[in-house]
Amino acid sequence: MTDAPATPIKRYATASDYVSLMKPRIMMLVVFTAAAGLVAAAGVTGTPIHPLMAAIALLAVALGSGAAGAINMWFDSDIDAIMTRTSTRPIPSGAVPREEALTMGLIMSGVAVMLMWLASNWLAAALLAFSIFYYGVIYTMWLKRSTPQNIVIGGGAGAFPPVIGWAAVTGNTPLDAWILFAVIFFWTPPHFWALSLLAHGEYEKAGVPMLPVTHGAKATRLQMLLYTIVLVPLALTPLLTGLGGWIYGVTAGLLGAVFFGYAVRVFMSRAGDADCTAAEKKLARSMFLFSILYLFLVFAALIVEHAAGLYFPVKGF
Amino acid sequence: MTEKPDPYPGEFTTAPQMDPEAIRARKKRNVWLGLALFGFVVLVGITTVIRLAGADLSNGAGFYYNASDSQGKKAEQPALPPGMTEDQATPPAPSPEESPE
Numbered sequence: 001m002t003d004a005p006a007t008p009i010k011r012y013a014t015a016s017d018y019v020s021l022m023k024p025r026i027m028m029l030v031v032f033t034a035a036a037g038l039v040a041a042a043g044v045t046g047t048p049i050h051p052l053m054a055a056i057a058l059l060a061v062a063l064g065s066g067a068a069g070a071i072n073m074w075f076d077s078d079i080d081a082i083m084t085r086t087s088t089r090p091i092p093s094g095a096v097p098r099e100e101a102l103t104m105g106l107i108m109s110g111v112a113v114m115l116m117w118l119a120s121n122w123l124a125a126a127l128l129a130f131s132i133f134y135y136g137v138i139y140t141m142w143l144k145r146s147t148p149q150n151i152v153i154g155g156g157a158g159a160f161p162p163v164i165g166w167a168a169v170t171g172n173t174p175l176d177a178w179i180l181f182a183v184i185f186f187w188t189p190p191h192f193w194a195l196s197l198l199a200h201g202e203y204e205k206a207g208v209p210m211l212p213v214t215h216g217a218k219a220t221r222l223q224m225l226l227y228t229i230v231l232v233p234l235a236l237t238p239l240l241t242g243l244g245g246w247i248y249g250v251t252a253g254l255l256g257a258v259f260f261g262y263a264v265r266v267f268m269s270r271a272g273d274a275d276c277t278a279a280e281k282k283l284a285r286s287m288f289l290f291s292i293l294y295l296f297l298v299f300a301a302l303i304v305e306h307a308a309g310l311y312f313p314v315k316g317f
Numbered sequence: 318m319t320e321k322p323d324p325y326p327g328e329f330t331t332a333p334q335m336d337p338e339a340i341r342a343r344k345k346r347n348v349w350l351g352l353a354l355f356g357f358v359v360l361v362g363i364t365t366v367i368r369l370a371g372a373d374l375s376n377g378a379g380f381y382y383n384a385s386d387s388q389g390k391k392a393e394q395p396a397l398p399p400g401m402t403e404d405q406a407t408p409p410a411p412s413p414e415e416s417p418e
Binding site for chain 2: 012013014015018052053056059111115118119183
């Protein structure tokens with residue numbers, strides 16, 4: 001006797017499915033880093049911004065991030081269906097039709113850019129439009145399936161929010177804004193590869209050329225260490241320009257030391273190898289989670305300094 | 318008695334039926350969509366009000382909002398020809414004889 005094939009349970013899209021399309025967890029980090037750029041710009045340059053305009057600018061960043069997420073899910077629905085981690089997303093699970101996700105992404109992109117222009121200036125709106133294009137087209141449609149450097153170059157998309165926040169206040173993008181961009185840019189590879197060390201089998205199954213799939217776990221662990229070696233001192237450069245004070249310096253220094261410690265331990269381990277132990281897998285996962293905490297606290301330190309009036313410059317720099 | 322002929326292929330005899338769960342889900346989605354549209358209109362309204370509140374809409378300042386105007390900077394007037402004073406450049410007021418009775 002043979003079992004009858006399981007009939008998929010019919011699902012009807014709810015509002016939460018559409019929220020899932022916007023990748024809300026990524027959106028939170030994007031909005032937070034944009035807020036840090038916005039607050040730091042106001043603190044450093046003394047340029048005032050109307051609180052409501054600032055809130056609308058941040059909402060525009062959130063909508064832009066959601067739009068890029070929806071476009072990404074539309075294009076990647078084929079590989080999302082193959083990977084276990086992503087198979088429950090709204091499109092592969094059958095809750096939301098692909099065309100709806102694309103339509104939603106495109107409309108939200110337009111709304112986000114327009115709101116940003118209304119609330120701030122053309123430069124911030126143009127940067128937001130470019131970052132949506134960068135994530136939705138350059139990363140998702142081109143880099144992701146064609147090169148193991150996909151998340152290195154594609155990381156640029158996630159690095160734009162603080163620059164957008166800065167531009168929304170001042171109408172320009174000075175060196176300080178690009179330092180924040182660089183911090184996120186160099187943070188992305190060790191952050192993402194820590195996760196892909198655990199899920200490289202899934203990426204291989206879906207035919208996505210992530211670094212652990214194409215070059216192996218050992219080469220990935222080395223690359224993670226190298227990017228962390230660049231990131232940790234880079235995160236201290238705001239002390240040189242006056243963007244960060246004592247609170248920022250201590251936070252970035254201590255957390256950077258811990259991040260570097262994780263990178264060394266993961267490099268020395270066999271995490272991602274076929275014969276790695278559960279403890280080594282756990283170590284890679286811990287590094288992934290810590291990397292999120294690192295970015296959150298480093299940018300939170302900037303917000304605390306410039307929003308709460310706790311900026312104490314580091315003398316001697 | 319003759320039977321009613323079958324509808325031609327592709328013709329709907331009845332509208333496609335949706336089950337109650339699908340109707341409920343659609344209703345919920347529509348409510349959220351309506352709220353999102355309303356929110357968008359409110360945001361555009363708020364932005365416009367805040368922008369106009371800081372703008373100089375007096376004569377000569379230009380129709381369009383200019384950030385520098387809101388900081389008290391007057392719109393630049395064209396330079397007078399050499400030798401001409403501002404009094405000479407001002408158009409004369411109509412004399413009483415010229416005014417209609």
